[in-house]
Amino acid sequence: MKEDTRIGGPSGKFPATRWSAVVAARSDDPRERSRALDAILALYWKPIYKYLRIRWNKSNEDAKDATQEFLAQLIEKEYLSDFDPAKARLRTFLRVCVDHFVANQTKAASRLKRGGDVLHVTLDFEGAEAEFMRAKSPLTAAAPVESFDEYLEKEFVRNLFTLAVTDLRFFCEEHGKLRHFQLFERYDLDDSDTSSPSYGELAEEFGIAVTDVTNHLAFARREFRRIALEKLREMTCSEAEFRREARALLGVESA
Amino acid sequence: MNWLSDEAIARLRSAGAEPDLAGTRYRLIERIASGGMGSVYLAEDATLGRRVAIKILDVPDSSGDLAARLQREAHILASLEHPGIVPVHDAGTLADGRVFYAMKFVEGERLDRFSERASTLPGRLRIFQRICDTVAFAHTRGVLHRDLKPENIMTGPFGEVLVMDWGVAKILSANRVSTPTPAETAHDQARDDQRTLATTSSRPSLKTAHGAVLGTPGYMAPEQARGDVERLDERADIYSLGAILQFLIASSERGTQTTPRALVAIARKAMDAVPAARYASASELGQDIARYLDGLPVLAYPENAWQKIARWAVRYRLAIVLVLTYLVVRALLIFWFRR
Numbered sequence: 001m002k003e004d005t006r007i008g009g010p011s012g013k014f015p016a017t018r019w020s021a022v023v024a025a026r027s028d029d030p031r032e033r034s035r036a037l038d039a040i041l042a043l044y045w046k047p048i049y050k051y052l053r054i055r056w057n058k059s060n061e062d063a064k065d066a067t068q069e070f071l072a073q074l075i076e077k078e079y080l081s082d083f084d085p086a087k088a089r090l091r092t093f094l095r096v097c098v099d100h101f102v103a104n105q106t107k108a109a110s111r112l113k114r115g116g117d118v119l120h121v122t123l124d125f126e127g128a129e130a131e132f133m134r135a136k137s138p139l140t141a142a143a144p145v146e147s148f149d150e151y152l153e154k155e156f157v158r159n160l161f162t163l164a165v166t167d168l169r170f171f172c173e174e175h176g177k178l179r180h181f182q183l184f185e186r187y188d189l190d191d192s193d194t195s196s197p198s199y200g201e202l203a204e205e206f207g208i209a210v211t212d213v214t215n216h217l218a219f220a221r222r223e224f225r226r227i228a229l230e231k232l233r234e235m236t237c238s239e240a241e242f243r244r245e246a247r248a249l250l251g252v253e254s255a
Numbered sequence: 256m257n258w259l260s261d262e263a264i265a266r267l268r269s270a271g272a273e274p275d276l277a278g279t280r281y282r283l284i285e286r287i288a289s290g291g292m293g294s295v296y297l298a299e300d301a302t303l304g305r306r307v308a309i310k311i312l313d314v315p316d317s318s319g320d321l322a323a324r325l326q327r328e329a330h331i332l333a334s335l336e337h338p339g340i341v342p343v344h345d346a347g348t349l350a351d352g353r354v355f356y357a358m359k360f361v362e363g364e365r366l367d368r369f370s371e372r373a374s375t376l377p378g379r380l381r382i383f384q385r386i387c388d389t390v391a392f393a394h395t396r397g398v399l400h401r402d403l404k405p406e407n408i409m410t411g412p413f414g415e416v417l418v419m420d421w422g423v424a425k426i427l428s429a430n431r432v433s434t435p436t437p438a439e440t441a442h443d444q445a446r447d448d449q450r451t452l453a454t455t456s457s458r459p460s461l462k463t464a465h466g467a468v469l470g471t472p473g474y475m476a477p478e479q480a481r482g483d484v485e486r487l488d489e490r491a492d493i494y495s496l497g498a499i500l501q502f503l504i505a506s507s508e509r510g511t512q513t514t515p516r517a518l519v520a521i522a523r524k525a526m527d528a529v530p531a532a533r534y535a536s537a538s539e540l541g542q543d544i545a546r547y548l549d550g551l552p553v554l555a556y557p558e559n560a561w562q563k564i565a566r567w568a569v570r571y572r573l574a575i576v577l578v579l580t581y582l583v584v585r586a587l588l589i590f591w592f593r594r
Contacts, residue, residue, distance in 0.1 A: 131258050161267050162259050188270055191260045218277040222351045225271040229314065243321075246314035250272035 021234040022090060025080040037075055039234050040090075042163065045071060047091075047155035048098055049128045055148050056102050057141045064125045070101045085237040089245075091152050131158075157249060164228035165189065171223060179206065183213060184220035274311045275351040281309060289313070292321045292422065297360060300344075307344060311355040322354040328422045329356035331398055339389030341409075341417050361417055366499075367405035370506040379503040380518075380544050382408075385416035387496060387541030393418075394489045394537060399425040401487070403495035404474040405502055425487060474498040477528050489537065490530040496540055497525025497533070517547050520556035 024036035045067060052063040052070075074080065074097070083093050139147055165185075172181035183206065187196055199217075203210045229246055236242040259267070274296060276283050281298040284306070288295045293312045300307050310328075312321055329346040336342070346356035363369075370379070386408060393400060400407075401423045409417040472480070476494035479487055501522040504514050521543050527533045534540040534554075543553045550570030552558055558566065568575060 127258075134258060135261070158259055158264060161264055165259070165267075188266045189259065189263045191262055196266075215277065218275055218350075221270045221273075222275050222277075224267065225275075225351060228267075228271060239320075243314050249268070250313065251268045 019234060020237055022080070022083065022085065022237050026078075037080075040080070041071055041074075043156065043160055043231065043235060044091075044094060045123055046128045046131070046159045047152050048094065049123075049125065050132050050155050051095065051098060051148065051152050052102070053129075053132055054137055054139055054151065055099075055141060060125075060129050066102065066105065067125075068123065069105070070098055073101060085241055090235055091156055092149060095149060095152055160228060160231055160249070164224055164231060167227045167231075168220065168224050171227070172220070177216075177219065179208075180216040180220045182206070183216045184224065187217060188221070272313070274309070274353060274355065275349050276309075278350050279347075281307065281357065290420070290422070293325060298357070300357070306360045307357045308341075308360040309355050309357045311349065312353045314353075324422060325354045325356065328424065331421050331424050331426070332356075332358065335393055335396055335398060335421075337389055337392045339385060339392070339416055339418055340421075341419060361409045361411060361415070361419075363409045363411035363415060363417075365406055366408035366410055367502075369410045370405065370503060374506075376504075377548060379506070380548055382410060382416050383496075383500055383503055384541045384544050386418060386499065387537045387544070389416070389418045390492055390496060391537035391541065393424075394492070397427040399427060399487060399489065400492050400495070401425055401479065402471060402474075403492055403499060404471050405499060408499070425484075427488065476530070478530060488530070490533045490535075493525050493533045493537060493540060494527075494530075496537060497522050500525065500544075515547070517553045517556040521547065521553055524555035 021036040021039040024032050025040060027033050027036065048070065049063055049067045052058045052066050053060070056063075056066075058066060079097050083090065088096075137151055139151055168184070169181050172178050183202060186205075187202060190196075197205070199210050199213045202213045206213070208216075228249070232245055232249055233242050236245055272286075273283060276298065280300055280302045282301055284297040284299060286294050287297050287308065293310055296309045296311060298307055298309050299305070310325065312325060326346065329343050332340065332343045333346075341358050341361055344357045344359070346354075348354050366382070386403075390400060390403065398421075400418065400421060402420060403418070407418065407420040409415070409419055411417070474495045476487075476491040479491045479494075500518070504518055504522065521540070525533055525540055534543070539554070543555060546553050550566060552563070552566070
């Protein structure tokens with residue numbers, strides 16, 4: 001989290017770094033490689049777990065074991081060294097790796113435990129399962145592969161935004177702007193009401209002026225955007241790829 | 256926050272995509288269009304109480320290439336003060352780091368959409384003349400557009416015709432290419448290129464590895480498609496104008512009209528694979544269209560004697576009808592009184 005605050009700072013200017021986890025995952029430096037894999041796994045483990053649940057029709061426990069096993073193999077066998085961003089997106093590459101993994105999977109109990117020793121990322125499978133059940137996809141295992149790519153894409157975006165929101169909260173707390181985050185949470189994230197509160201209602205609820213609501217929300221959204229794009233940048237290898245991915249992430253299509 | 260619903264993600268996407276206009280005089284209204292490097296938004300200028308269009312980069316550009324290009328576009332537009340070119344009001348950088356420029360909001364229709372509705376051929380040609388005038392003006396200021404196509408022309412409700420999207424415009428150096436090059440004389444190869452290119456009119460713009468738009472197939476001169484960027488001159492835009500003319504002619508052919516040969520010849524001359532064989536300037540092309548509209552011979556189409564007579568007859572058809580009517584009436588009167 002601290003890295004994120006260092007990268008862009010409260011000014012919201014362009015991040016000074018262009019560190020790419022995908023590139024660093026192929027580094028000769030074990031520490032650099034480990035850091036990169038942690039970043040990639042933090043973003044992808046949940047989509048992979050959900051993909052295994054839905055595409056391969058695995059039970060909660062089987063999907064959990066398969067996810068751990070797959071991630072362990074991803075690290076040990078250095079799957080990412082074969083990744084070529086010119087040929088496919090990272091998500092598609094990982095999906096194909098998962099499919100190969102499942103097809104060749106042997107259920108050796110001793111191997112299942114190995115993942116826990118290798119992974120540094122906390123895998124909250126209980127939370128992932130709750131999410132999976134909460135937003136159950138109508139897809140079945142017989143659906144065309146493109147549908148699963150879309151599903152993986154959607155879950156990737158959900159996970160990326162979730163991590164960005166978590167980081168935003170830390171950022172706001174660190175900078176004494178918790179109210180900014182609370183307004184953002186209430187206006188942009190809260191689904192409890194049928195309709196979003198108006199700026200006037202929020203001003204009354206928080207005891208501040210409407211202009212403060214506008215400014216606070218603008219700040220929080222700006223920081224959210226910065227953090228989300230910085231996380232996305234780590235998953236890309238070039239500026240052109242980043243721009244393409246960013247436009248897709250933000251839903252900006254050429255017309 | 257443990258889980259984000261689909262609705263929350265949609266809101267976050269929207270919030271992330273929208274430009275942060277805080278600290279500026281503008282209030283966002285809606286996104287109007289998106290292109291290769293940025294989007295155009297409709298906004299209200301709170302200070303002057305008027306609507307403006309704001310072009311903004313979609314995503315941060317750490318390389319600085321796109322930001323530099325957008326700023327360059329703003330500067331080019333600002334230097335081209337002409338009724339056919341949208342005026343720039345303001346330029347700068349938003350709080351979120353994205354470069355922008357504000358320009359006049361043009362209410363109207365793109366030429367390709369405008370052409371779908373009924374419009375007479377002379378009406379289309381008069382629009383085309385206005386486009387030629389604007390491009391000729393830019394050329395006199397040393398600016399090539401390089402991406403002329405119907406999608407980049409706006410027609411307003413009061414007869415306005417505006418040439419838009421100068422994002423890939425090139426400022427000509429002092430050393431312009433005016434003599435034929437070996438590439439230009441390679442007739443056959445160039446004509447092959449032309450056949451390859453002159454096919455569709457609605458393909459998306461090409462992009463370089465850096466995302467830079469170079470032109471659009473079907474509207475791009477062969478030398479431009481080959482990437483001879485350094486040797487491009489005004490005649491590359493004249494080729495594109497010829498393609499636009501061809502588009503306008505083809506649009507009006509959907510009715511019952513047959514295309515006059517002189518117009519086809521004008522379009523062909525403008526789109527000649529050899530740059531030296533094209534019109535020397537956009538003004539010259541516009542003037543040939545004016546001659547056609549006035550019923551005069553055009554440069555691009557040498558007529559034989561019968562064609563000259565036919566054109567003369569069409570041009571003076573009212574006078575001819577009046578003289579003939581007079582002669583017929585007079586003959587009838589003479590016949591009547593002699594009987």
